[in-house]
Amino acid sequence: MNGEPLLSEGAWSVGSIWFIILAAGALTYVTRFGGHILIQLLGTIPPRASAALDAVPAAVMTAIVAPVLVSGDWAERVAIVVCTVLSFRLPLIVVVVIGTVMVAAARALLT
Amino acid sequence: MRALLPVLLAVLPFGMVYGAVAVQKGLTTAEALGFSGAIFAGASQLAALELMGIGAPIWSILLTVFALNFRHVLYSASISRHLGGFSPVQKALAFFLLVDPLFGSAEVRAAQRRLTPTFYFTYGVTLYCSWLLATLAGASFGRLIEDPDAFGLDFVLPVYFLGLVMSFRRRASFYPVAGTSLVVSVIAYWLAGPPWHVSLGGLAGIAVAAVIGPPKRQAGRETRRGVAS
Numbered sequence: 001m002n003g004e005p006l007l008s009e010g011a012w013s014v015g016s017i018w019f020i021i022l023a024a025g026a027l028t029y030v031t032r033f034g035g036h037i038l039i040q041l042l043g044t045i046p047p048r049a050s051a052a053l054d055a056v057p058a059a060v061m062t063a064i065v066a067p068v069l070v071s072g073d074w075a076e077r078v079a080i081v082v083c084t085v086l087s088f089r090l091p092l093i094v095v096v097v098i099g100t101v102m103v104a105a106a107r108a109l110l111t
Numbered sequence: 112m113r114a115l116l117p118v119l120l121a122v123l124p125f126g127m128v129y130g131a132v133a134v135q136k137g138l139t140t141a142e143a144l145g146f147s148g149a150i151f152a153g154a155s156q157l158a159a160l161e162l163m164g165i166g167a168p169i170w171s172i173l174l175t176v177f178a179l180n181f182r183h184v185l186y187s188a189s190i191s192r193h194l195g196g197f198s199p200v201q202k203a204l205a206f207f208l209l210v211d212p213l214f215g216s217a218e219v220r221a222a223q224r225r226l227t228p229t230f231y232f233t234y235g236v237t238l239y240c241s242w243l244l245a246t247l248a249g250a251s252f253g254r255l256i257e258d259p260d261a262f263g264l265d266f267v268l269p270v271y272f273l274g275l276v277m278s279f280r281r282r283a284s285f286y287p288v289a290g291t292s293l294v295v296s297v298i299a300y301w302l303a304g305p306p307w308h309v310s311l312g313g314l315a316g317i318a319v320a321a322v323i324g325p326p327k328r329q330a331g332r333e334t335r336r337g338v339a340s
Contacts, residue, residue, distance in 0.1 A: 012163060017142055020169060024159060024176040025149025031180045032206040035188025051283065052321035056189040057218040058279040059292040059316025060182060061272045063309050064211070066296035068269045076266055083270050087277040096117040099270035104263030 075106030115237055118212045121267040122238060123245045125153050129160075130249020136160050140250045147246040151210060151239060155179040182309055185317070186214040193221035201228050208235030215275040222279075283326035284319070292316030 042049075068080050083099040090098075126147065133143035138160075146156045155176045162172045186209055194202055205228075213235050220226050279285055296312025303311070 012137075016169065017138070017163075018145065020159065020163070020172055021142065021145040021149050023169075023173055024146075024155070027173060027177045028150050028152055028155065028180045028183070029207055031177065031183035032187050032209045033203075035184040035186065036191035036194075036202070036206060038184070039188050039191050047325040048321050051323065051325040052317045053189045053192070054282060055284065055288045055317050055320030056185050056313070057215060058276050058282065058285055058289050059320070060185060060309065060313035061211075061215060061276045062289045062292035062316060063296035063312025065269050065272045065276065066293045066312060067300040067308055070297055070300060072269075076269070079266065080269060080273060083273055084277065087274050088280075092271070092274040092278065093114075093117055095274045096267060096270050099273075100120075100263040100267050102263075103266040104261065107261060107263065 073107075075103050075110070079103050079106075114216055115234060117267055117271050118216075118238065119241055121271060122153075122212070122241055124265075125268075126242050126245025127249035127252075129153055129156055130246040130251075132157065132249075133160055133246075134250045136164050140247065143250045144243060144246055147242055150176065150180075151208070151242060152180050153242075182313065183209060185313065186211075190214060190217055190221075193217065193226040196225065197228055197231075201232075205231055205235070208232075208239055210235075210238060212271070213238060215272065219275060219278050222282075284323045287323065288316040288320050291319045 065080070068076050072080070079099045079102040082102065083095050086098060087095045129147070130143050133146065133156075134140065138146075146159065150156050150159075158175050158179055159172050162175060187206055190205075190209065191202075194205060197205060208231075213231070216234060217226055217231055220230055276289060280289075292312045292315060295315035296308040299311040300308040
């Protein structure tokens, strides 16, 4: 309990907190629905756009993972490279277990 | 469903951390659950807490949540091509549940066989309920959480995404796309910080795919190539 509670500052009434909850939820739903609406408006998807969409999962998920290489500790950096190599051969869940155990073991040994 | 196990290992501690932080910031358990139930996106929920803690104006909180979650536009554009067998009500619910791991798994599934409502909703509803339960657990026992980092649980999500990415390696122009995303994401992470590396890195990879264009097997469309480049 180190931070000052929001409510004690008087800035956030119960009503304004629930307004934020509902408005932020609605905005998030718009982002989750928005791409579908765009595709509907465009009608058929041009081949080039389709190639771009095919690349969305690989591009976005690579972008999520990439900072581990620079922001992670050494155990994480080594593990992510090893897991990249392993994933050419092994199923996903095996790679996840191996990677997690590697990082946990390294932290246990190094601290 | 064994595909869900690594995701739950990653989601549960994250949800508990969120629940604990929310209660410490002065939210009631109901409000903490409200955020999880309405937004269902951990990073933006934690960002909203942070901004509320410093007394930021409401519009800036909403704008931050919107920007952090803008990547979902890409997800829904991509996933909507695979929802042919879904009724309008099912689609509306499907988009509400569309979070990062569900998007990745659904794309992988759709690449292998038809994406069914059963698969999608089993996965999505399980994640949603787990997220609420983890929030509740975190809010209830906030200060009792042991350090999840000691078990490497914070590393589950990156390595899980890595595995999903590698499952796409046989797609057309995978290596230029992933390579570009990797480089741009790291640069954006350095220069702008999170969460911009996701949007910028992702968009860069997608742009590369658009420039390269569709695979050459669809040879009939080749005529415009000279003009386009």
